[in-house]
Amino acid sequence: MTDGRRSGEQASPVQSMDPATTYRHRVPADKLVTGITPNSDIFVLAHFGVPRIELRQWRLQISGMVDRPATLTFEDLLGFAKVEIQSFINCAGFPANPKIATRNVSNAVWAGADLAEVLDSVGVQPSASFIWSYGPDHGTYQKWRADCYVKDLPMERLRSGKVLLAYEMNGEPLSRAHGYPLRLFIPGFYGTNSVKWLSRIELSDRRAPGIFTTELYNDPVPAGSTGLSRGTAPVWEVPPEALIVSPAANAKVPVGPIPIWGWAWGMRQIAFVEISLDKGPSWHRVDAGQRTENSWQRFDFTWNQKTPGAFSVMARATDLDGKTQPDLDARNAVHRIDIEVQRPPGCWSGSPVS
Ligand SMILES: Nc1nc2c(c(=O)[nH]1)N[C@H]1C(S)=C(S)[C@@H](COP(=O)(O)O)O[C@H]1N2
């Protein structure tokens, strides 16, 4: 570990942005059938596109309110203990429109160095209360332009569970789209905070300026509530949410016992899930399955529907704090799908031969 960076020399230079425009990979809910999402089905969101970074040129700089600023190579990072955490990752959706639910979610085993341990090695000063993280990807995103992607998280977060400097996803090195060679991974926080292509960490006593922390991913809050900036709240902790995997939206299913299942997740463990088949008045409570570290949890329900017709299925999660989901107009609004229950195909319905 050295701090031998010559002034003007850029750490982790980006060879090119490829693609150089917003890149998304979306996976429909009914494809999320395995507990661990295969790497090819983990959604991707890259605001500016995907940078190409050479491992031998990549560095992680740590500066700001620390006793010993450092510049780490990838080798240096591998010198720290490798920590594995199973966790969901959930995109917050459209940053300028927090009322739209986009439901991009996956669940994976993330591995890397423990951020707290790396920070201990450089000595965080007591007045530091925010960790700023930088990705060198740059360009335009909708009407915004920036030279890098910068987010922040409060130091307190390190007290409620590990945060990773992750270099593996499901046992494989990160792919370029997912942040090669290194990304931040904050279990329980919205995906936007887990900075990919991580190249710089700065300790500060205030929130990071920049469009991704001030204008975007910073929700307006009603007057009278408290927020870190006046009238806004950072999009950090994931509130409870449930996603119906099966049946698929607009599926046609036969009458009889109809299995309904899906995933539920949040910063806090999910206590139970409720299913409604009448658009809200009545709810059936089911167990939220086991949670491994910060993983999503599986819920299952069997619906005995004996007559055909058009129906809606809704699923709603409640966490151990008793917090649940809003019906509408929120990024974690209750998931509702429409399905058609049909008579099974068979020879018991006939029509006259003309
Ligand atoms: N440097 C950088 N990090 C980033 C982003 C980005 O555009 N640039 N997008 C964020 C958003 S909004 C999400 S949801 C997650 C997505 O991670 P994934 O593509 O690995 O699923 O990465 C986050 N980290």
Ligand SMILES: [Mo]
């Ligand atoms: Mo996101």
